[in-house]
Amino acid sequence: MSNPYLPPEILDYIVDFLHDDPDALERCCLTSKSWIPRTRKHLFAEVDLWHEDRLGSWKKMFSDPSTSPAHFVRSLRIGGACAVTTADAEVGGWLRGFAHIVHLGVETSEFYHGGFPVSLVPFHGFSRTIKSLRVKSVDLPPSEIFDFILSSPLLEDLAVAGWRTWACDMDGSDGPPTFVQPSNPPAFTGSLELPSLQRGMQPIASRFLSVPGGIHFRKLTLTWSYGEDLLLIMALVRECSHTLESLNITCNVPGASIRYLRPYQ
Amino acid sequence: MRPSGICVRTNNLLLFLGELEPTSVDLSTATRLNDMTFRIDSLDPKWVTITLRTITSKHRDLRQILISAAYFSKLIGFHIDFDVRVAERQTAGQWLELDRLLAQLWESHSTPPKIMCRALSGKEKDIRDLMGRLLPEVTVGGTANLLTSSGGGLEECRVEVEEGGLCENIWGVSEVLSSVDLTGHRDGPLPPGVPLTGVMTSPP
DSSP, X not given: OOOXXXXXXXXXXXXXXXXXXXXXXXXXXHHOGGGHHHHHHHHTXXXXXXXXXXXXXXXXXXXXXXTOGGGGOSEEEEEOGGGOOHHHHSTTOGGGGOTTOSEEEEEEOOSEETTEEOOSGGGTTSOTTOOEEEEEESXXXXXXXXXXXXXXXXXXXXXXXXXXOTHHHHTTTTOOOOOOOOSSOOOOOSEEEEOOOSSOSHHHHHHHTTOTXXXXXXXXXXXXXXXXXXXXXXXXXXXXXXXXXXXXXXXXXXXXXXXXXXXXX | OOOOSEEEEETTEEEEESOXXXXXXXXXXXXXXXXXXXXXXXXXXXXXXXXXXXXXXXXXXXXXXXXXXXXXHHHHHTTOHHHHHHHHHHXXXXXXXXXXXHHHHHHHHOOOOEEEOOXXXXXXXXXXXXXXXXXXXXXXXXXXXXXXXXXSSEEEEEEEXXXXXXXXXXXXXXXXXXXXXXXXXXXXXXXXXXXXXEEEEOOO
């Protein structure tokens, strides 16, 4: 008796039903080699390399980028960006395998690592399909983060959080927001989330206000933590006023009141 | 209301010069707005009132106005009754002003405001009573959506507490932590690396 034959499209259809059942997907992987690509599509749709040991495990397990399942990944979280080097982003580097990322989350918690400054440059343009980006940086200069943002042409939804010691930017030594117009910058039409945590949102927000071509976000989630934040919120809303559909503002200024603005008169 | 000052961009700082009237966000040209959320984690709600005054009849898509009274939720959560009374006395007039405006918007735009506050177990009545006094028109008879932690449908939120995170940070996101038992950690740092999963509620 011959093996029953099912067209690949039907098999794919069946596997797709199991997209949220990793145990079943793993068993499918062991059933037949022909099932592997479709199951990997779901098994590796979301990858979390939040800790450096996970990143190390990934690099060890999939040392050959050409056979890595990285190209199945649609959502990637990377923590400890200090562990990512420029070499990783070059041809043959593991990072290049993640070429079809749609959602990316990056967190950096150090400014220096191993004597070298942490940089987001390796991430520039490593995936041209990113639509959603969350960056949490403790110490990176806003200019570095913004260059990263500008390198993602399809970017729609954006969240930036976590600055703490951007003193260099507050006194201007990080430089004014000067833009080298990228060949294909994002349109800034989705959502923007700026939770002001430590030093206010000023360093990043002022860059959005200076983007050539303007910003056209449909959703703004903003936090007013310092006096100047309100002025920036006003400016961001004004810039997006013709496209804005959803607005979420949190005010957590201690004892906040309009009077808080008086130093700016 | 637009600021009457002159906006000058110098370096990457925004400075306002000249006379500055009470200022808030101008929504008059944002006529495609369909939902707004204002989380008042401060004493004074006046900035919300001034912002909402810029809503006009051209905002035909407006579907939701949600006010989160986070500051009072915290005060009541901390059982600081004296501070609650003082804060209520100091700001009652501003809350009543906001209340009247919300009621007007409800009538003019058919948009019943949702008032959201978080209360730890056993404090729901306190926060409901307080909101009833501060926002009497929109909460009268329970016709407005006054939400507390014991409300209806569920929306899961995840909050990760980093190592050494202080309780102060937790209360910064108290809206999503209202169902988490913080007994024993109220006054000090939480155990390091504790991942907390809070469950917040939304209207049924």
